Amino acid sequence: MKSEVDAGDGPDNFPAMRLVRAVILLVGFLSGAFAAAGEPAAILPDxxxxxxxxxxxxxxxxxxxxxxxxxxxxxxxxxxxxxxxxxxxxxxxxxxxxxxxxxxxxxxxxxxxxxxxxxxxxxxxxxxxxxxxxxxxxxxxxxxxxxxxxxxxxxxxxxxxxxxxxxxxxxx
The missing domain is CATH 2.40.128 (Lipocalin)
Structure with missing residues (x-):
């Protein structure tokens, strides 16, 4: 007998959901890296x-x-x-x-x-x-x-x- 929630049908397995989670992790990582730097990026004159x-x-x-x-x-x-x-x-x-x-x-x-x-x-x-x-x-x-x-x-x-x-x- 098959369970009501099949492991292959959960929300974690939809490609779009995996992409959203990856983007959220990336944004979190980058914002942490910028916060660690402590200063906004300088506008550098060419x-x-x-x-x-x-x-x-x-x-x-x-x-x-x-x-x-x-x-x-x-x-x-x-x-x-x-x-x-x-x-x-x-x-x-x-x-x-x-x-x-x-x-x-x-x-x-x-x-x-x-x-x-x-x-x-x-x-x-x-x-x-x-x-x-x-x-x-x-x-x-x-x-x-x-x-x-x-x-x-x-x-x-x-x-x-x-x-x-x-x-x-x-x-x-």
Whole structure:
């Protein structure tokens, strides 16, 4: 004699019910993982623009121009050109990369000053250590201080930065 509830006919065996339970478990797992992180995900800008900045040196000046910094992982990279006046034979160009983890971007957007580090490499392959700090004035822009060590001379540049978020048009 067959029982009233056959094991093959219960609600647990309908494919739709198994799918619903799997989705509920997945949502529960993911919400637990996000709660464990303790912070909402930061909106990470794809690009950071630093307008041309200058600093004084002994009887001269250095002007630093960069392309927009583009994010890849925790690193923002750009190319640069440094013009040294009046000693043009010291001019150089190369690549510069700054490490700024997502947690630091979140702090910056929340109004906290952050510090960063990185490295530049000139067109001759010579490394240039880079350190600095960014101080926000709004969630998308603020002031920046960049220190670049060039052959034992510390160049200190003070300027501005601006995030170009994906939702914002890119300035030409």
């Amino acid at each position: 690009r950071v623009v630093v307008p041309t900045i200058s600093t004084s040196i002994y009887v001269g000046s250095v002007t630093l121009t960069t392309t927009p910094f583009v994010r890849e992982g925790d690193t923002y990279s750009a190319t640069y050109e440094a013009k040294v006046f009046p000693w043009i034979f010291w001019n150089e160009n190369g690549r510069i990369s700054l490490t700024v983890p997502a947690a630091e971007i979140a702090r910056l957007r929340n109004g906290e000053q952050i510090e960063f580090a990185g490295e530049a490499e000139n067109h001759r392959g010579k490394p240039r250590p880079v350190t600095g700090r960014a101080r926000p004035e709004s969630p998308t822009e603020g002031s920046i201080k960049v220190r670049i060590n060039a052959d034992g001379i510390e160049l200190i540049f003070n300027g501005r930065y601006r995030f170009e978020d994906p939702a914002q048009p890119v300035a030409a």
